[in-house]
Amino acid sequence: MPFTPPPVDDVLAGLADRFGTLDVSVYRGQTRVVVPADMSFDALAWLKERGFDLLVDVTCVDYLEYQDAKHRYGLVYLLASTATNQRLTVRVFVDDPDPTVKSAVPLWAGANWLEREVWDLFGIRFTGHPDLRRLVMPEEFTAHPLRKDYPLQGRGERHNFPVITRDHS
């Protein structure tokens, strides 16, 4: 039996009271709510107050050339409540040229590396992040390689090293 989390209707009603009507959808038992970027931090703080004490993941999707997509990047916050086992997916859409949202590190310390990874691979800037360095790519790397307009084979970064021959070593 697949795990079916408890319903989150009361949380969604509270969110709508506080932040206005939000786009809510359900897919395979997972409830997603879309929050505008300028109120994403307040909404996450409110949700944490309501018992979503665990930030499971922060990740991102690049919707470049995606059918019927209205925005370029879709941030995904996966929240869970350890008390009630409720689950909620919060989506925040941001766009070029400067995709920016407020950092969730003040709410969940675990967001630190997750947001660094999103910054590294997608180039989403998290304002208020205490240490927004690259997480996985080398520090001298300049691109954000999981963006859809970045070529799979890179722009020559993998060949940009000194050549050590028998004469050099």
Added chain:
Amino acid sequence: MAMMPSGSGGRIELPENVVVSRLDALANWCRKNSLWPMPFATACCGIELMATGASKHDLARFGAEVFRFSPRQCDLMIVAGRVVMKMLPVLQRIWQQMHEPKWCISMGACASTGGVFDTYAVVQGIDRFIPVDMYVPGCPPRPEQLIQAIIDLQDKIQREGTITGREFDTAGRQLRKRALVELVGPATIDASRNPVLQRELTAAAEAITSRS
């Protein structure tokens, strides 16, 4: 010594327990049968590398069982697995820390060519950036293939080696590797997208001007 010049023609007769050889051949014989591998194992090839060293395949039969994790004690680097661009500077530094004479085996498709990982992060063959003596095909290669590569490398050492390392031009190289600028000449590398490298190049250039 037991060498006795005998009467005519200046011939030397040796006792039965004396063998005459060239010093080069003797050094090669010692070196090829006491290879100490540096296991640079980054992926599934590393598992086969461990199997090669384990009891069933027993690399000790070829004198190469002493895996050392300090490059100062190794003379054979076995690169087993894919090398990503974040790892390549580490690989190059370890290679440079190893003492002469030293050799390198590129084990498996990924180390030799990048394999199926034709992406921005994976180096497409370590021989683009460090010298390689033997390539082992396979994904991953079986231990027998790695053993064959070590046997072939032993043949190569016996054939080409010299006790002074003339084949490596060791003395000439020592003169040339004084400064990093000489190491990464501007012709061999494009540092325009690499701030770290730019810093190192600038620092090395300043070191040279202050020295001269």
